[in-house]
Amino acid sequence: MSSKALPSRNEDFSEWYNQLVIRSQLADYAPVRGCMVVRPYGWALWENITAYLDAAFKKTGHVNAAFPTLIPLSFFEKEKEHVEGFSPQLAVVTHGGGEELEEKLAVRPTSETMIGYMYSKWINSWRDLPLLIVQWGSVLRWELRTKLFLRTAEFYWHEGHTAHATAEEAQAEMLSILDIYEKFSLEEAAIPVIKGRKSDSERFPGAQITTSIEAMMWDRRALQAGTSHYFGPNFAKAFDIQFLDKNNILQYCETTSWAISSRMIGAIIMVHGDDQGLVLPPRLAPIQAVIVPIFKSDAEQVAVMSVADRIFGELKAAGIRVKLDDRDNMSPGFKFNDWEMRGVPVRIEIGPKDVEKEVAALARRDRLGKEGKSFVAQTDLVPAVAQLLQDIQSNLLQRATEYRDAHIHEPATYDELKQIVTDGWAYAWWCGRAECEAAIKEETRATTRCIPPNQPDELGSCIYCGQPATERVYLARAY
Amino acid sequence: MSSKALPSRNEDFSEWYNQLVIRSQLADYAPVRGCMVVRPYGWALWENITAYLDAAFKKTGHVNAAFPTLIPLSFFEKEKEHVEGFSPQLAVVTHGGGEELEEKLAVRPTSETMIGYMYSKWINSWRDLPLLIVQWGSVLRWELRTKLFLRTAEFYWHEGHTAHATAEEAQAEMLSILDIYEKFSLEEAAIPVIKGRKSDSERFPGAQITTSIEAMMWDRRALQAGTSHYFGPNFAKAFDIQFLDKNNILQYCETTSWAISSRMIGAIIMVHGDDQGLVLPPRLAPIQAVIVPIFKSDAEQVAVMSVADRIFGELKAAGIRVKLDDRDNMSPGFKFNDWEMRGVPVRIEIGPKDVEKEVAALARRDRLGKEGKSFVAQTDLVPAVAQLLQDIQSNLLQRATEYRDAHIHEPATYDELKQIVTDGWAYAWWCGRAECEAAIKEETRATTRCIPPNQPDELGSCIYCGQPATERVYLARAY
Numbered sequence: 001m002s003s004k005a006l007p008s009r010n011e012d013f014s015e016w017y018n019q020l021v022i023r024s025q026l027a028d029y030a031p032v033r034g035c036m037v038v039r040p041y042g043w044a045l046w047e048n049i050t051a052y053l054d055a056a057f058k059k060t061g062h063v064n065a066a067f068p069t070l071i072p073l074s075f076f077e078k079e080k081e082h083v084e085g086f087s088p089q090l091a092v093v094t095h096g097g098g099e100e101l102e103e104k105l106a107v108r109p110t111s112e113t114m115i116g117y118m119y120s121k122w123i124n125s126w127r128d129l130p131l132l133i134v135q136w137g138s139v140l141r142w143e144l145r146t147k148l149f150l151r152t153a154e155f156y157w158h159e160g161h162t163a164h165a166t167a168e169e170a171q172a173e174m175l176s177i178l179d180i181y182e183k184f185s186l187e188e189a190a191i192p193v194i195k196g197r198k199s200d201s202e203r204f205p206g207a208q209i210t211t212s213i214e215a216m217m218w219d220r221r222a223l224q225a226g227t228s229h230y231f232g233p234n235f236a237k238a239f240d241i242q243f244l245d246k247n248n249i250l251q252y253c254e255t256t257s258w259a260i261s262s263r264m265i266g267a268i269i270m271v272h273g274d275d276q277g278l279v280l281p282p283r284l285a286p287i288q289a290v291i292v293p294i295f296k297s298d299a300e301q302v303a304v305m306s307v308a309d310r311i312f313g314e315l316k317a318a319g320i321r322v323k324l325d326d327r328d329n330m331s332p333g334f335k336f337n338d339w340e341m342r343g344v345p346v347r348i349e350i351g352p353k354d355v356e357k358e359v360a361a362l363a364r365r366d367r368l369g370k371e372g373k374s375f376v377a378q379t380d381l382v383p384a385v386a387q388l389l390q391d392i393q394s395n396l397l398q399r400a401t402e403y404r405d406a407h408i409h410e411p412a413t414y415d416e417l418k419q420i421v422t423d424g425w426a427y428a429w430w431c432g433r434a435e436c437e438a439a440i441k442e443e444t445r446a447t448t449r450c451i452p453p454n455q456p457d458e459l460g461s462c463i464y465c466g467q468p469a470t471e472r473v474y475l476a477r478a479y
Numbered sequence: 480m481s482s483k484a485l486p487s488r489n490e491d492f493s494e495w496y497n498q499l500v501i502r503s504q505l506a507d508y509a510p511v512r513g514c515m516v517v518r519p520y521g522w523a524l525w526e527n528i529t530a531y532l533d534a535a536f537k538k539t540g541h542v543n544a545a546f547p548t549l550i551p552l553s554f555f556e557k558e559k560e561h562v563e564g565f566s567p568q569l570a571v572v573t574h575g576g577g578e579e580l581e582e583k584l585a586v587r588p589t590s591e592t593m594i595g596y597m598y599s600k601w602i603n604s605w606r607d608l609p610l611l612i613v614q615w616g617s618v619l620r621w622e623l624r625t626k627l628f629l630r631t632a633e634f635y636w637h638e639g640h641t642a643h644a645t646a647e648e649a650q651a652e653m654l655s656i657l658d659i660y661e662k663f664s665l666e667e668a669a670i671p672v673i674k675g676r677k678s679d680s681e682r683f684p685g686a687q688i689t690t691s692i693e694a695m696m697w698d699r700r701a702l703q704a705g706t707s708h709y710f711g712p713n714f715a716k717a718f719d720i721q722f723l724d725k726n727n728i729l730q731y732c733e734t735t736s737w738a739i740s741s742r743m744i745g746a747i748i749m750v751h752g753d754d755q756g757l758v759l760p761p762r763l764a765p766i767q768a769v770i771v772p773i774f775k776s777d778a779e780q781v782a783v784m785s786v787a788d789r790i791f792g793e794l795k796a797a798g799i800r801v802k803l804d805d806r807d808n809m810s811p812g813f814k815f816n817d818w819e820m821r822g823v824p825v826r827i828e829i830g831p832k833d834v835e836k837e838v839a840a841l842a843r844r845d846r847l848g849k850e851g852k853s854f855v856a857q858t859d860l861v862p863a864v865a866q867l868l869q870d871i872q873s874n875l876l877q878r879a880t881e882y883r884d885a886h887i888h889e890p891a892t893y894d895e896l897k898q899i900v901t902d903g904w905a906y907a908w909w910c911g912r913a914e915c916e917a918a919i920k921e922e923t924r925a926t927t928r929c930i931p932p933n934q935p936d937e938l939g940s941c942i943y944c945g946q947p948a949t950e951r952v953y954l955a956r957a958y
Binding site: 028030031032035036037038039040042043044046047063064065066067068069070071072075087088089090091092093094095096097098105107114117118121122127133137138140142143144153154156327329 | 808
């Protein structure tokens with residue numbers, strides 16, 4: 001731990017991020033190009049994310065399973081768009097057990113092909129449908145420019161893969177997963193997101209429809225925080241996933257896949273963090289409250305630690321994830337900075353005067369300085385901390401929502417759009433043609449993010465070409 | 480699902496096992512040589528195993544983290560025994576992103592090397608110790624003769640890796656983990672195990688001490704069900720894991736590693752299963768109780784399903800993992816066989832007569848036929864099922880313990896040993912020399928399993944060479 005300050009976000013947002021991830025001990029660079037190590041503090045955060053999502057999937061009838069890490073290269077060639085999309089990103093195993101392999105194997109970049117192969121074995125009748133399987137694990141897509149959590153060769157995720165009897169059912173699944181992702185983002189990560197459909201050029205390789213949730217980072221760039229795809233019968237045809245329907249007619253399944261990855265941790269850092277460091281949403285924070293005892297003499301230490309120990313026990317018993325920082329080689333001030341940098345939502349300070357007055361000082365991470373400080377009676381501490389955690393959670397979402405909304409604009413002209421995307425998102429009419437999208441990207445570095453559903457029944461003109469447009473799209477520079 | 484009976488265990492234990500794993504839908508063969516797919520039923524069982532162990536590790540101060548799947552080949556060369564042990568088993572990535580790699584990468588067979596490298600970065604002072612990290616995931620060891628769960632190229636596990644300031648502390652860690660493994664086996668898997676030290680020839684490559692828990696399968700063969708290793712400073716020296724002690728002197732750490740893998744599922748199958756199929760211990764069973772409604776007429780269906788639904792809700796609310804089998808294309812008899820084959824501990828039958836009498840029939844999986852059947856008032860069902868689950872859990876452990884003890888013998892002569900290991904375990908004096916161990920293995924196919932601690936302070940003669948021996952060792956043919 002260095003006591004040197006982080007670069008400010010305004011000064012160098014990228015460097016602020018890079019240093020913060022390392023210094024907060026969320027993750028570290030691995031000695032394998034493009035790869036990361038997720039350290040215990042980062043993994044505890046990921047476990048809180050996965051626990052929520054795993055429960056939400058199970059509640060909606062999904063089950064978990066595990067498929068091999070290695071996939072025969074030939075599998076990728078069965079779906080044309082899929083092989084084009086993923087071939088350049090594969091890590092390839094050519095030798096096993098000291099011998100050259102007849103069939104080369106890829107470290108999985110995603111598992112549609114392997115799971116499609118197994119589904120074709122397992123699915124025979126309409127009674128086997130829907131099949132709703134989720135796999136938790138990691139995948140690997142060759143990547144040399146590492147940015148921890150945001151862009152690494154290996155990353156962590158879940159991948160849901162479902163097979164259905166009808167297109168309607170598969171599309172409903174795709175959308176209901178997107179709803180789970182949105183609810184998770186809002187209620188757990190405190191990140192407002194915009195749901196919508198991706199443009200054709202931004203579709204997942206092999207998908208007929210890709211939907212996503214898009215979030216605005218502090219630097220106003222967009223981050224795709226989760227995706228849910230509808231494949232139609234594409235993969236079913238490539239892997240021969242067929243079933244006998246109720247009329248005994250052989251049909252192809254309709255399939256979906258969807259994912260949220262450890263990228264979400266990057267989003268949490270970039271949406272909520274400030275110049276002092278991480279600001280973690282209480283519902284996901286590995287440590288929700290830290291107790292810092294303050295004393296000088298041995299007598300003070302005895303008195304303070306006795307109260308600190310008692311409070312620790314009370315908060316823990318109440319189900320609050322609490323830590324008592326009793327390190328004896330650091331000053332309270334150093335500890336304050338350290339836990340602020342690591343984003344712990346609530347700090348509880350106990351000094352000799354607090355012991356005397358039977359109070360404790362509470363400092364909330366989302367409001368630094370005097371504004372965020374309060375004193376509560378020790379007898380009220382458990383409900384006060386629980387309430388404060390809720391307040392911080394709501395405040396983070398409200399703050400991020402206001403921030404985002406203040407940086408989304410509707411351009412009337414293409415010149416306005418060019419200006420807007422230098423520092424925000426544009427919500428603009430688009431004719432739907434890939435040419436206009438490509439030209440905008442080329443000229444502004446902004447990409448189409450998503451097309452929200454349920455747009456008002458209006459007509460406009462494409463912000464680029466002026467031709468009639470029936471829908472509006474979000475455009476932004478993105479991670 | 481086929482209604483053909485399984486081979487009996489006596490007829491062909493190996494084939495009984497292979498067919499049962501597939502037909503119970505625990506796992507399936509993957510289209511990658513040596514690999515398996517763990518299906519949802521098998522993965523739910525694994526999740527119950529991991530949930531217990533994860534909680535036990537966290538309670539004892541361990542934290543989880545994630546290290547890369549790929550490890551530079553050169554890392555393996557840093558510890559002499561380790562490279563000799565694992566080199567022949569590696570799957571090697573030679574190409575990434577379409578190009579040949581300068582540094583070849585192995586799919587991890589175990590992570591001592593990668594984690595050792597990171598520990599050398601993270602550990603500086605005695606204040607950083609102990610470092611107690613667990614990784615959950617899969618590893619790959621090239622293997623062509625697949626036996627699902629027992630021997631597959633890729634398998635699932637946790638690997639604990641800890642670094643300590645002293646040898647005493649590291650050895651205590653190794654032993655306390657072995658205690659957790661033993662407690663898990665007894666209380667959760669209902670499998671009695673023998674704890675002990677491995678012989679030098681059976682040590683993990685690079686370890687100074689390897690300890691294990693050993694279990695007896697139904698065919699009297701042994702299965703190593705968990706291992707815990709003490710490395711001394713071997714890996715610390717290989718990876719330069721050093722710390723400044725309290726006197727400011729640079730010291731090498733002492734490290735440990737330990738694991739239980741998805742092999743444990745194979746043990747559960749082979750210890751408890753019978754000719755009808757799986758018998759899952761209630762504490763780990765994905766489904767603890769299944770309700771099978773029985774009716775002929777529509778009127779009966781209405782009456783029966785109304786009770787079945789109510790009972791389902793009551794059991795679920797009581798925290799029992801319950802399933803209501805309302806499939807309409809199968810007879811109750813077919814369902815009975817199906818759930819017996821899949822090892823569900825308790826079956827609850829509800830027919831029109833039961834509705835009338837306000838009772839339900841309970842059938843326990845560990846005692847088939849009339850002996851295992853009882854009727855309880857519907858109002859008493861929840862406590863009755865809860866009690867029955869506990870009884871089954873205890874009975875399985877007792878039965879397995881009696882079975883094991885009946886098949887362990889103490890040979891007085893080498894001829895007796897040769898006889899014993901054809902159908903059981905021998906507990907025999909051994910001089911400790913590798914030559915005797917190798918000769919016994921060569922002549923009997925039995926290997927040393929483990930040397931239990933706290934042996935009485937006696938002297939004996941080696942069962943093979945007759946030389947003085949201070950310890951006794953378990954010997955058995957093993958998986």
